[in-house]
Amino acid sequence: KREILRMAEIAADVFERTILAFEKGDLNFVKFLEEEDDKIDILDRETKFFLAKISQENLTQSQGSQQIAFLTMTTDLEEIGDIINKLILELANKKIRKGYVFSEEGLDEIINFHRKVLENFHLAIAAISSDDETIARKVLRHENELSGLEEEYRLTHLQRLQKGKKETFQTTSIHLDLLSNFRRINTKITALVAANLASRGLLLKD
Numbered sequence: 503k504r505e506i507l508r509m510a511e512i513a514a515d516v517f518e519r520t521i522l523a524f525e526k527g528d529l530n531f532v533k534f535l536e537e538e539d540d541k542i543d544i545l546d547r548e549t550k551f552f553l554a555k556i557s558q559e560n561l562t563q564s565q566g567s568q569q570i571a572f573l574t575m576t577t578d579l580e581e582i583g584d585i586i587n588k589l590i591l592e593l594a595n596k597k598i599r600k601g602y603v604f605s606e607e608g609l610d611e612i613i614n615f616h617r618k619v620l621e622n623f624h625l626a627i628a629a630i631s632s633d634d635e636t637i638a639r640k641v642l643r644h645e646n647e648l649s650g651l652e653e654e655y656r657l658t659h660l661q662r663l664q665k666g667k668k669e670t671f672q673t674t675s676i677h678l679d680l681l682s683n684f685r686r687i688n689t690k691i692t693a694l695v696a697a698n699l700a701s702r703g704l705l706l707k708d
Contacts, residue, residue: 503572503630505545505548505549506549506572506575506576506579506630507627507630507631508545509542509545509546509549509576509579510579510623510626510627510630510694511627512538512541512542512545513542513579513582513583513586513623514620514623514624514627515538516535516538516539516542516583516586517582517586517619517620517623517687518620519535520535520586520590520591520594520616521612521613521616523535523590523591523594523598524593524594524597524604524609524612524680525609527597527598528598529595529598529599532591532594532595532598535586535587535591536587536591539583539586539587542579542580542582542583543580543583546576546577546579546580546583549572549576550573550576553569553572553573553576556569564703567700567701567703568701568702570700570701571697571698571700571701572697572701574693574697574700575630575694575697575698575701578690578693578694578697579690579694581690582687582690582691585683585686585687585690586687589679589683590680590683590684593676593679593680593683596676597673597676600672602669602672602673602676603669603672603673604669604673604677605662605667605669605670605673607658607662608659608662608669608670608673608677611655611658611659611681612677612680612681615648615651615652615655615681615684616684618644618647618648618651619648619684619685619687619688619691621644622641622644622645622648622688622691622692623687623688623691625637625640625641625644626641626691626692626694626695629641629695629698630694630695630698633698633702635699635704638695638696638698638699641691641692641695642692642695642696644688644692645688645689645691645692648685648688649685652681652682652684652685655681656678656681659674659677659678
C-alpha cells in the first residue's frame with residue numbers, strides 16, 4: 503500500500519506540472535515530464551509482480567480482497583500515467599509545435615479545471631493514506647461536480663467559437679481534448695478511492 507501511495511504521489515506531481523507544459527511552451531520540459539512518467543511504469547510493474555507472487559500463497563478472504571483491490575489501484579494509477587504521457591503531453595507537443603495560443607478565457611478555464619482535479623487527487627491520496635470515509639465521500643461528490651463543470655466549460659468554449667475568436671478556433675480540439683482527459687483522470691482518481699474502500703470490505707456511498 504505504501505508503494506501504491508508512492509505511485510499516486512508521483513502521478514499527482516507529474517499531473518500538477520502538466521499545466522506548466524501549456525504555459526511554458528518548452529518542448530524540453532514536456533520531454534522531462536514524459537521521462538518522469540517512466541517512474542510510474544516501473545512501480546506499476548514491480549508492485550504487480552509482488553502482488554502476483556503473493557497470490558500463490560494461502561490468503562484469507564480479506565487478504566484476497568485486498569490483493570484484488572491493490573491490483574485495481576495499481577492499474578488505475580498506471581492508466582493515469584498513460585493519459586498524462588500519451589494524451590495530455592501529446593496535446594502540449596502539438597500546441598507548442600504549431601505555435602497556438604489559448605484565448606485568455608480558455609486558458610483560465612483549463613487552469614481552473616486542472617486545479618480542481620489536482621485538489622481531488624490530493625484528497626484521494628489523503629483518503630487512501632488515512633482510510634477516511636468522510637474524505638472518500640468528498641472525492642466522489644467532486645466527481646459529480648467536475649462532470650457538470652466540464653459541460654459548462656465546453657459550452658462557453660463553443661460560444662467563443664461562435665463569436666469567431668481566432669485563438670479559440672485554432673485551439674478548439676486541444677482545448678476540448680484537455681477537458682476530456684482531465685475528467686478521465688478524475689474518474690480514475692475516484693476509482694482509486696472506491697478500490698481502497700473495497701480492500702477494507704466497504705462500499706463507497708454517495
